[in-house]
Amino acid sequence: xxxxxxxxxxxxxxxxxxxxxxxxxxxxxxxxxxxxxxxxxxxxxxxxxxxxxxxxxxxxxxxxxxxxxxxxxxxxxxxxxxxxxxxxxxxxxxxxxxxxxxxxxxxxxxxxxxxxxxxxxxxxxxxxxxxxxxxxxxxxxxxxxxxxxxxxxxxxxxxxxxxxxxxxxxxxxxxxxxxxxxxxxxxxxxxxxxxxxxxxxxxxxxxxxxxxxxxxxxxxxxxxxxxxxxxxxxxxxxxxxxxxxxxxxxxxxxxxxxxxxxxxxxxxxxxxxxxxxxxxxxxxxxxxxxxxxxxxxxxxxxxxxxxxxxxxxxxxxxxxxxxxxxxxxxxxxxxxxxxxxxxxxxxxxxxxxxxxxxxxxxxxxxxxxxxxxxxxxxxxxxxxxxxxxxxxxxxxxxx
Numbered sequence: 001x002x003x004x005x006x007x008x009x010x011x012x013x014x015x016x017x018x019x020x021x022x023x024x025x026x027x028x029x030x031x032x033x034x035x036x037x038x039x040x041x042x043x044x045x046x047x048x049x050x051x052x053x054x055x056x057x058x059x060x061x062x063x064x065x066x067x068x069x070x071x072x073x074x075x076x077x078x079x080x081x082x083x084x085x086x087x088x089x090x091x092x093x094x095x096x097x098x099x100x101x102x103x104x105x106x107x108x109x110x111x112x113x114x115x116x117x118x119x120x121x122x123x124x125x126x127x128x129x130x131x132x133x134x135x136x137x138x139x140x141x142x143x144x145x146x147x148x149x150x151x152x153x154x155x156x157x158x159x160x161x162x163x164x165x166x167x168x169x170x171x172x173x174x175x176x177x178x179x180x181x182x183x184x185x186x187x188x189x190x191x192x193x194x195x196x197x198x199x200x201x202x203x204x205x206x207x208x209x210x211x212x213x214x215x216x217x218x219x220x221x222x223x224x225x226x227x228x229x230x231x232x233x234x235x236x237x238x239x240x241x242x243x244x245x246x247x248x249x250x251x252x253x254x255x256x257x258x259x260x261x262x263x264x265x266x267x268x269x270x271x272x273x274x275x276x277x278x279x280x281x282x283x284x285x286x287x288x289x290x291x292x293x294x295x296x297x298x299x300x301x302x303x304x305x306x307x308x309x310x311x312x313x314x315x316x317x318x319x320x321x322x323x324x325x326x327x328x329x330x331x332x333x334x335x336x337x338x339x340x341x342x343x344x345x346x347x348x349x350x351x352x353x354x355x356x357x358x359x360x361x362x363x364x365x366x367x368x369x370x371x372x373x374x375x376x377x378x379x380x381x382x383x384x385x386x387x388x389x390x391x392x393x394x395x396x397x398x399x
Contacts, residue, residue, distance in 0.1 A: 003184075003397045004175040006048055009149055015056030016113050020147030020172065021048065022164050024154035024377055025063035025081045025118075028360070034075075036084055038363055041156065044377050046088055048153045048177035049116060053089070058111040060146045061085075062099070062119045062164055063154065070126035072098075082118035093118055099125050100142035108146045119146075128163050140167035153177025155184075156355065156378035158393030159385075169396040176397050179377065184394065186352055186374045187385045195317040195350065196222055201309070201340060203228030203323030204357065207251045210323070216387045218262060222316075225267045225309045227301045227325035227336060234259065234268050240290040243274065245298040267312060271302030273326065273333060280330040300326025301336035310343040319344055322354030322383060328361045337361050345371035355379035 009019075023045045028037045036042075045061075052059050066076040079095055086093035094117040096104040107117045122128040127139025140163040144150070150172040152158070157165050158180065168174075176184070190198075200221045202210055207230045217224060226234055229246035236242050237255035259266055268289065274296035275284035286302040287293065301309075306325075313319060321344055325336035341362060344351050351372045353359055356379020362369060369375055376382045384391060 003181075003394075005181055006051060006151060006175055006177050009151065009173075009175045010051060010055050013055075014052060014149070017057055017148040018060060018108065018111070018146060019052055019057045019149050019151055020060045020062065020143065020168070021045075021052070021151045021177065022154045022157070022168070023049075023061050023063045024156035025061075025078060025085070026065050026156065027081060029075075029080070034080065036080060038360055039084055039088070040359060040363055040375075041377050042081065042085055042088060044179050045153050045177070048151060048179060049089065051178070052151070053091070053114045053116060056113040058108075058113060059116045060108055060111070060119065061116060062122055062143065064123045064128065064157070065121050066123070068121060068123045070123065070129070072120075072124045076121050076123070078118055078121050085116070085118065089116065091116070096120055100139070100146075104146070122162075122164050129160075130163070136163045137167055139163045140171060144168050144171035147172055150174040151177045152393055152397055153179045154393070155180045155376070155381055157381070158378070158391045159381040159389070161392040165393040166396050170399070174397055180397075182374070183376060183378065183382070184385075186376070187382060189350065190318065190320055190352060191386060191388070194220075197316045198318040199223045199225065199313055199316040201225045201227070201313070201319070201321040201323075201344070203230065203325050203337075205229035205246055207233045207248055207255060210383070211251070211254065212387045213322075213383045214258060218258070218265060221265060223267060223312050224262070224265050225312060227269060227305070227309070227340070228323050230323070231269050231301070232298055234266070235289055238268070238290075241292055241294060242298065243292040243294050243296045245274075245292060267309065269301045269305040270308060271304045272298040273300035273302055273336070275299050275333070278327075280332060282332075284332060299330070300333040303335070303339075306336055306339035309340055313340070313343050313347060313349075316347060316349045319347065319349045319351045320354060320386070321352070322356065322358055322379065324357050324361050328364065334365065338365050338367075341365065341367055352376065354382045
């Protein structure tokens with residue numbers, strides 16, 4: 001790729017200059033307390049921010065959080081995120097109570113060299129996500145006014161054609177941050193000539209969400225292991241009863257075709273943990289994958305499946321994992337995800353965790369993040385990259 005990097009910008013000198021950094025601070029918040037439940041994405045942008053502040057830049061950070069409807073919504077405020085960022089940086093972080101209004105202007109104008117400010121949630125402004133080029137461009141003009149240069153370090157958002165990702169780079173000298181550069185380098189290894197055997201583990205709820213990446217990966221992988229809620233549509237395609245488990249009826253024929261074309265590459269569960277209800281305290285036991293009781297719901301892969309999947313993973317030289325194997329948020333149904341994650345962590349393979357719920361599971365289950373080769377910050381972005389799609393944010397940096 002012909003992309004300028006943060007090191008190129010630092011070599012030119014940033015002392016006293018305003019640098020607008022698009023970060024991905026879209027962290028999960030506890031619904032009751034409002035506290036940050038996983039600060040992984042905040043920590044991921046620290047190398048870029050620390051390099052800029054150490055070089056004397058006036059750093060203006062912008063991000064989205066959640067899905068507000070183009071207007072201010074207190075539950076999606078970035079204020080607690082700014083507070084946590086300050087704790088991690090070990091220095092106060094200024095916070096603007098709007099995105100491009102009076103507070104933002106005053107906050108940016110008063111920044112001293114080496115200081116950091118966070119603007120309020122970008123999606124509080126309709127222009128951020130607008131499909132109208134003029135409306136999006138007008139918002140990009142306002143954002144670009146806060147910077148002398150632009151750094152994109154929000155890999156989790158590069159697949160979005162949003163103002164802060166796609167339009168601002170056209171208005172300022174632009175570079176890729178440390179995180180974006182690392183993500184692209186890692187994923188390029190998977191789409192180039194990965195060391196074999198190359199094994200992919202896919203989970204999560206819906207086949208429809210992963211169909212494009214399955215289509216793209218099937219010709220290149222050696223084994224494709226499928227768990228999570230999406231496995232039940234495949235099991236149905238094999239003619240098995242899946243009870244009240246998650247099922248995309250309209251995808252059954254598609255799954256049948258994929259199995260026929262997979263040349264034996266696709267591995268499905270041979271047993272599942274079936275429960276009386278979707279609840280953490282529901283009665284449950286392990287049943288064969290082809291014998292799920294009609295009124296039960298599958299919430300995890302079973303121990304025989306963990307053993308079979310683990311055997312396929314232990315000989316791999318390259319592993320990509322995206323999506324949990326079960327409802328890991330409920331301890332009774334976290335064993336499958338934990339078992340697969342621990343196996344991946346212990347292999348000698350080059351391992352990539354594809355962001356989203358997979359990355360959250362690694363942290364929620366207390367696993368050592370350093371045991372994995374790379375934990376992506378962008379679930380959707382990493383999948384689209386592997387599908388071969390053009391990512392608007394990456395394309396904007398190449399221009």
